[in-house]
Amino acid sequence: MSPLRDPYDETPAAVFRNVSFAYPGTDRALIENLNFTIRQGEFVALIGPSGCGKSTILRLLNRLNRPVQGDVEIPGGHLCGYMPQQDLLFPWRTVLENIRLPLEVQGGLSAASMDARAKEILSSVGLEGWGEKLPRELSGGMRQRASFARTLMTGADLLLLDEPFSALDYLTRLSMREWLMEQWQRDKKTILFITHDVEEAVFLSTRILAADRAPIRSLREYRVPLPFPRKESDLAGPEALSLKAQLLDMFRECECVEHCESS
Numbered sequence: 729m730s731p732l733r734d735p736y737d738e739t740p741a742a743v744f745r746n747v748s749f750a751y752p753g754t755d756r757a758l759i760e761n762l763n764f765t766i767r768q769g770e771f772v773a774l775i776g777p778s779g780c781g782k783s784t785i786l787r788l789l790n791r792l793n794r795p796v797q798g799d800v801e802i803p804g805g806h807l808c809g810y811m812p813q814q815d816l817l818f819p820w821r822t823v824l825e826n827i828r829l830p831l832e833v834q835g836g837l838s839a840a841s842m843d844a845r846a847k848e849i850l851s852s853v854g855l856e857g858w859g860e861k862l863p864r865e866l867s868g869g870m871r872q873r874a875s876f877a878r879t880l881m882t883g884a885d886l887l888l889l890d891e892p893f894s895a896l897d898y899l900t901r902l903s904m905r906e907w908l909m910e911q912w913q914r915d916k917k918t919i920l921f922i923t924h925d926v927e928e929a930v931f932l933s934t935r936i937l938a939a940d941r942a943p944i945r946s947l948r949e950y951r952v953p954l955p956f957p958r959k960e961s962d963l964a965g966p967e968a969l970s971l972k973a974q975l976l977d978m979f980r981e982c983e984c985v986e987h988c989e990s991s
C-alpha cells in the first residue's frame with residue numbers, strides 16, 4: 729500500500745484570503761472573511777448543508793464570481809477545470825467532438841492533433857471505442873467519465889468537481905468513486921470535490937473541509953487517516969467509522985442550529 733499522498737507538501741494550489749461574498753442584489757453575505765488553502769496534489773472534499781454556499785466557493789475559484797472583499801488566488805496562474813453535476817455534454821456532438829472542445833476553444837492545433845489527444849484521454853478514462861457515439865448512447869456513468877475527460881482536456885491542474893455523481897444510481901456511484909480515486913492517483917491533479925455524501929467524502933479525500941452554516945466564516949478540517957489505494961472494506965474500519973460519526977454529528981448540530989435560528 730502506498731502511504732498517504734503528499735501529507736507534507738505545503739505548495740498551495742488555491743488560497744482564499746479573507747474572502748467575503750454576497751450575490752448582487754442580495755443583502756445577505758454568503759461568505760464572510762473566509763480563509764483556507766488547498767495544497768497541490770490534495771483531494772479535498774467540501775461538505776455542508778445544501779444552500780450554504782459550497783458551489784459559490786467553486787464559482788469564486790473559477791472566476792465566475794468575484795469576491796466583494798479579499799483575494800482568491802490560484803498560485804502560478806494554473807488553470808481550473810470545472811465539472812458540474814449534470815454532464816453538460818453537447819447532445820449533437822459525438823463523444824470525441826465533445827472531448828476535443830476545449831482544444832478547439834484554445835485554438836492552434838490541427839484537427840488531426842486534436843483528435844489524437846482526445847482519443848488518448850478517452851482511452852485513459854476507459855471509453856476507448858466510444859468516441860463516435862452520441863452522449864445519449866452512453867450510460868450515466870460513462871457520460872460522467874466523458875465529462876471528466878473533457879475537464880482534463882482543458883489541461884487544468886486544479887479540478888473543481890461539483891457533486892459529479894449525485895445524479896447516478898447507487899451502484900454506479902460506487903464504481904465511479906473507485907474510478908475517480910484511480911484517476912487521481914495516476915494523474916496527480918489537485919481535486920476539490922463537493923459532495924453531500926459523508927461516505928463518499930471519507931472514501932475519496934485526503935482532507936475534508938466542512939461548512940457548518942451560512943454565512944460561511946470558517947471551514948472545519950478533518951484529515952482522513954486512510955492510506956491509498958482504498959477499498960470499500962476500509963469504510964468499515966474503526967478510523968473511517970469514527971470519522972463518519974464525527975461528520976454526521978456535525979451535520980446534526982447544523983440542523984439543530986438552523987432549526988433554532990429559524991424558529
Ligand code: ADP
Binds near residue numbers: 758782784785
Ligand atoms: P450549495 O452549493 O452549498 O448548495 P450554493 O453556493 O449553490 O449552495 O448557493 C448558496 C445560496 O446562494 C443559496 O441560497 C442560493 O439560492 C443562492 N444563490 C446561488 N446562486 C445565486 C445567484 N446567482 N444569485 C442570487 N443567489 C444565488
